[in-house]
Amino acid sequence: MxxxxxxxxxxxxxxxxxxxxxxxxxxxxxxxxIPPSEMAVALVRLLISGEANEQIVRTFGIVLLAALISVVAGFALGAVIHALPRVRQSLDPFFATYYAVPIFIFYPVMIVIFGLSAIPIVLMGVATAIVAMIIATLNGLDRVPQVLAKVARVHRMGAIATALRLKLPAAAPHLFTGVKLAVSYAFIGVIASEFILAPAGLGRVISDAYTDFNNRQMYALMLLLIIVATIVNMFLHVVDQRWAERRGIAKP
Amino acid sequence: MIATRRAADTAIILIIMLLAWQALHQLVGATALPGPVPTLAYLARFVPSERFAENAWATLVCFFYALLLSYGIGLAIGVWMGIHRLSGAVGEPILISLYTLPKVTLYPVVLLIFGLSLSGRVTFGAMHGVLPVALLTMSAIRNIPPVYLKSARTLHLSGWQTILTMLFPAALPEIVGGLRIGFTLTLLGVLLAEMFAAKQGLGSLIINAMQLMQAEEMLTVAVVLFAFAALANALLLWIEHRLHRRV
The missing domain is CATH 1.20.5 (Single alpha-helices involved in coiled-coils or other helix-helix interfaces)
Structure with missing residues (x-):
């Protein structure tokens, strides 16, 4: 090191x-x-006892689902928007404003519409993550060299084949930045929603532990979330740097 | 010409959003989601009322203090880490991982320390805003062309003179970008804090309205906050673009 x-x-x-x-x-x-050492001990005990396993699986499952939907749908939408320059131009102010609006204010609206279930939470996760993926897709496709489009035309490739076999690999390093952002935003969206109001999940358990003055459980689960989020983000960050080096825009 | 087209684009988006809202309203029914017309009618009645003013003021005061803290601490950390290379290299990854952390997780700790008070909400808001301000200020200062620093040295400028007459003006456009994101995230932090636990403020108003099934009030507050955030962002974005073009 x-x-x-x-x-x-x-x-x-x-x-x-x-x-x-x-x-x-x-x-x-x-x-x-409580002292950090006790937090760690409490976390290990909690994991061994398996009491919180269900909630852990549930929350991380929802994060994964929301991230997956965001990445796939975000890429698809980004590709469509990129193909329509006029639409893209008019959407520009929308993208510039999107993350300025605290979208959590719409979480209660979602709850009223879909009821208190996992659906509003997934939707909030997608809502926080998808636009980052769309923006990254647009940036990535902007940087696909013109010559590749000509190659596609020479080979008489259809629109879908061009998108999947030429544009996707060419834009991949930029897209990964979108994936990185989508995962960490989905994390934030899901956990925050669970904190505000949710039938179950880690956020709910932590906020319950807080109301019950159950500090040990609260800090144990907080530590778990922080560790998992940090490891996932660091992993994505390292991979992203690798890609960046490959496309030659790495930071020294 | 460009300005009118931009205005037209914004108008188109607003109209599409209103239409989508209306369509969703038709789909899920009036009790779950009132349409735009009744909501805007409610807005016209609710916004001048005493209750709205009280809560909006509570949020505004909290947001103001949180913003002050975010900007003050964020700029201080950013300038320090931008000038002092070693602390920048050591601190940047730490700040980045803190930035990507879902900070809501830590709200109970803030509550345990400060209780259900204004200082708790202010702290939580500032926690969100400090990191982007610090990170972007740092990168702004690092991106200053080295030749500027050399000319500062040739002119025998003192440390403070260098910061005030050279570093700050050169880094200003990017710093304003950081301040814009800090503004956004501080607002988000304050509202989350109010939604999770508070007796007053617009965030708690939304949660109360939800629990009382007053969908109109809930949407009204959301629309007001949406407009506030979008307008503030547009203003800061405009300043940022002006500064970038200045040079």
Missing amino acids: SRVGWIRLAVLAIAIGLLELCCRLGLIDQRVV
């Missing part, structure tokens, strides 16, 4: 150590924050 990497590790270790120390010394009330 590089020197910078070691320093980063040391900074994180010191931060966690300080938190542990402050909790142990009573500088931070244990009713507010």
Whole structure:
């Protein structure tokens, strides 16, 4: 590991150590924050007991589903919009504004329409993630070299064949940025919805644990979410960097 | 010419959204989703009312403090990490992973520390806004052409002079971009905090309306927030474009 990497590790270790120390010394009330070591122990116990497994599977399943729908539908929509320049032009202000609007204000509307089930949560996950994928698809397709379109015409390929066999591979590195964003946005959308109101799921269990003053369970599950989200995001980030290196726009 | 076409495009989108709303209303029925006309009629009655003013003011105050914190802390971290290369290299991946974390997860901790208070909601809002402001400020400062720094050194500018007369103006367009995203996310954080646990504010108004099955009120608040966020974003985007063209 590089020197910078070691320093980063040391900074994180010191931060966690300080938190542990402050909790142990009573500088931070244990009713507010429990020491990180106890969070880890509580998480391991919870995972071994299998009490929360159902909720864990449910939440991560919904995140996965929402991310999948966003990536597939986002790519399809992006490809269609890219083929229609006039539509794209008029959609530009919409895309520029989309993430400026806190779309969670529409979550209660979804609940009223679809009832308190998994559907509004999936929809919120898709709603937060899909536009990032559409924008990434548009950017990616913009960068497909003109000559490839000519190649397609020379080979008399149909629109679908051109999209799948030429444009998709050519735009792939850019599309992956969209996939990365879609996954992390789907995560945020699903967890936030579960927090606000949901029949089940990790967000719901954490907010229940908070209301019951069940700090151990709350911190254990929080730790789990943070670990999973960090690992997934870091993995996607590393893959994204690899792709970026390949297309020659990597950061030094 | 371009301006009129842009305005036309925006109008087209608004009309399509209203039509889609109407269609959805026809599909799911009036109790679940009132159509645009009754909602806008309700809006005209509700917005001037005392209850709306109180809650909107509560949200606005909370948002203002959160924004102040986001911008202050975010700019400070961003400038520091942009100038000091080592801290930038060490801190950037940490900030990025914090940025992608679903921060709602941490709201109960904020609540345990601050209780159900204004400071809790402000903290939570600021937690959302600080990171994009810091990250984009940092990259803005790093992207400054090195020749500017050299000329600052030839002119024997002091540290503060360099920051105020050279770094800041050169990085301003990108910094404004960061401030725009910070604005958006801070608003999101404040509203999420109000939706999860609060007695006042527009977020709690939406949740209350949902529980009382008052779909019109719920949609009205959503429409108001939508308009506020979209207009603020358009304004900041306009400033950003002006600054980019200035040079």
